[in-house]
Amino acid sequence: MQEFFQQLANGVAWGSIYALIALGYTMVYGTLRLINFAHGDVYMVGAFAAYFLARALGVGTVTEASPLLAAVVLLGSMAICALLGILIELLAYRPVRRSSRLTALITAIGVSLFLENFGIRVFGADPKFFPQVIAPRTITLAEGVLVTNHQITVVVVSIVLMVALTLFIKRTRTGKAMRAVAFHRDAASLMGIPVDRIITITFAIGSALAAAAGFLVGLTNPKIEPLMGIMPGIKAFVAAVLGGIGSVPGAMIGGLLMGISEYLVVGYISSTYRDAIAFVILIAVLLIRPAGLLGRNVAEKV
Amino acid sequence: MSLLSLADLHVHYGAIHALKGVSIAVDEGTIVTLVGANGAGKSTTLRAISGLIPASGGDIRFRGKSLLGMKAHEIVRAGISHVPEGRIVFANLTVLENLDLGAYLRRDRAGIAEDMKKIFRLFPRLEERRRQAAGTLSGGEQQMLAIGRALMARPTVLLMDEPSLGLAPILVREIFSVIREIRAAGTTIVLVEQNARMALATADQGYVLETGSVRMSDRASVLLESPFVQAAYLGGAG
Numbered sequence: 001m002q003e004f005f006q007q008l009a010n011g012v013a014w015g016s017i018y019a020l021i022a023l024g025y026t027m028v029y030g031t032l033r034l035i036n037f038a039h040g041d042v043y044m045v046g047a048f049a050a051y052f053l054a055r056a057l058g059v060g061t062v063t064e065a066s067p068l069l070a071a072v073v074l075l076g077s078m079a080i081c082a083l084l085g086i087l088i089e090l091l092a093y094r095p096v097r098r099s100s101r102l103t104a105l106i107t108a109i110g111v112s113l114f115l116e117n118f119g120i121r122v123f124g125a126d127p128k129f130f131p132q133v134i135a136p137r138t139i140t141l142a143e144g145v146l147v148t149n150h151q152i153t154v155v156v157v158s159i160v161l162m163v164a165l166t167l168f169i170k171r172t173r174t175g176k177a178m179r180a181v182a183f184h185r186d187a188a189s190l191m192g193i194p195v196d197r198i199i200t201i202t203f204a205i206g207s208a209l210a211a212a213a214g215f216l217v218g219l220t221n222p223k224i225e226p227l228m229g230i231m232p233g234i235k236a237f238v239a240a241v242l243g244g245i246g247s248v249p250g251a252m253i254g255g256l257l258m259g260i261s262e263y264l265v266v267g268y269i270s271s272t273y274r275d276a277i278a279f280v281i282l283i284a285v286l287l288i289r290p291a292g293l294l295g296r297n298v299a300e301k302v
Numbered sequence: 303m304s305l306l307s308l309a310d311l312h313v314h315y316g317a318i319h320a321l322k323g324v325s326i327a328v329d330e331g332t333i334v335t336l337v338g339a340n341g342a343g344k345s346t347t348l349r350a351i352s353g354l355i356p357a358s359g360g361d362i363r364f365r366g367k368s369l370l371g372m373k374a375h376e377i378v379r380a381g382i383s384h385v386p387e388g389r390i391v392f393a394n395l396t397v398l399e400n401l402d403l404g405a406y407l408r409r410d411r412a413g414i415a416e417d418m419k420k421i422f423r424l425f426p427r428l429e430e431r432r433r434q435a436a437g438t439l440s441g442g443e444q445q446m447l448a449i450g451r452a453l454m455a456r457p458t459v460l461l462m463d464e465p466s467l468g469l470a471p472i473l474v475r476e477i478f479s480v481i482r483e484i485r486a487a488g489t490t491i492v493l494v495e496q497n498a499r500m501a502l503a504t505a506d507q508g509y510v511l512e513t514g515s516v517r518m519s520d521r522a523s524v525l526l527e528s529p530f531v532q533a534a535y536l537g538g539a540g
Contacts, residue, residue: 192378
């Protein structure tokens with residue numbers, strides 16, 4: 001039972017990261033019906049942005065690790081990736097908005113390859129060690145169940161961001177406009193909603209959440225490299241599909257389930273199959289419930 | 303000069319020439335109706351006015367200014383609201399949220415609250431269901447919500463696309479009486495209808511569209527008596 005709870009704790013921490021990335025997939029899909037395959041790479045850029053910010057602030061050399069510093073690094077990398085998301089939308093996706101979905105999909109793959117190779121060229125292909133912006137500590141949750149303060153930070157930051165996002169979408173004028181655009185773009189524009197601007201905001205928010213995930217991964221797994229976004233990107237996409245793509249709470253639940261199942265596989269089967277579970281889940285969802293757990297089970301409008 | 307005028311308007315959907323030089327004049331405070339068969343270009347005309355599809359020729363002028371090249375949300379800001387074909391209420395949002403979105407461009411909270419009350423007076427059913435998701439409303443209620451939502455923008459001109467489509471006769475009469483009330487309150491209306499008899503009986507001016515062109519236009523009461531219109535559009539309807 002200890003083993004189970006230990007893996008559950010690990011799984012929740014990883015799952016929170018998947019959930020943050022999955023939110024970006026699901027929000028962009030909701031508004032544009034586009035699978036933004038570059039999203040995992042935005043997460044990678046987020047990790048690097050945090051890395052360079054932490055280095056610039058002298059973490060580990062001239063300044064002491066502190067939660068305040070961590071917050072500065074987190075918000076900074078979120079802001080940088082929000083800008084990156086806006087640029088990607090403006091330069092890559094907007095020009096093909098009226099083209100076929102296949103064109104948009106190929107564009108997304110192109111952006112993904114561009115970011116990966118940009119990372120290799122600019123950041124270097126060798127892994128970098130993420131500075132310790134918060135001094136590590138181990139906490140005993142229960143007998144034999146150990147977590148680090150980093151894992152707790154991951155879960156707490158993720159919860160705060162998800163609650164903030166949910167309130168934003170439910171309560172604010174822009175949030176309501178986002179839901180309207182996701183439902184029907186033309187009808188939203190007839191309300192006077194500037195659809196292009198709302199789409200840009202959606203990209204900015206999704207990318208900022210991916211950056212937060214990148215920072216949190218740097219905290220718990222301090223080895224970052226330019227191709228680190230590929231696998232988590234795919235898994236978070238599966239998480240979004242599992243939750244029901246387009247559904248915000250679905251992405252959160254899907255991410256958590258993905259993280260937990262991964263660690264249960266590690267604990268009870270073999271870490272060799274850790275990555276395989278994502279594809280098993282994807283196949284199972286597509287066979288059993290293609291709309292996902294919270295997805296609207298309706299035929300798509302054309 | 304007319305409040306809203308279309309001059310020799312052309313629209314293409316790819317290779318299809320959907321509007322072939324449509325000219326329409328809408329005077330302030332009137333109801334103008336466009337009648338005609340499916341595919342005549344009625345909805346296309348409304349969609350071109352509200353900027354959902356680009357015109358490929360001609361001009362659309364509102365208060366003397368051309369609307370061409372303006373985005374749909376800018377046209378709403380200019381004072382033209384559109385109740386789209388098929389209603390398209392935001393099904394996953396509540397009735398109140400739908401109405402709020404109708405007032406998206408407005409900041410005057412007091413005025414918004416006042417207009418919301420007016421809309422609930424016009425459609426008491428909506429008030430009863432204000433916290434319900436719009437997707438759970440009946441077809442007639444969704445139509446009321448679509449109209450109410452458009453009115454929340456306080457438009458100068460209201461474009462209405464087939465408001466009676468698919469509704470029971472009693473609801474059709476109710477919707478038409480609301481249309482007259484909206485006009486009485488000072489809003490100019492452009493009404494697209496397949497129910498030509500009701501539309502012409504309600505409107506001041508009428509245009510008969512056929513395959514992307516204006517076939518006839520006259521005072522609505524004159525069209526209602528015209529043998530051609532009676533034979534082609536009112537035949538058998540009673």
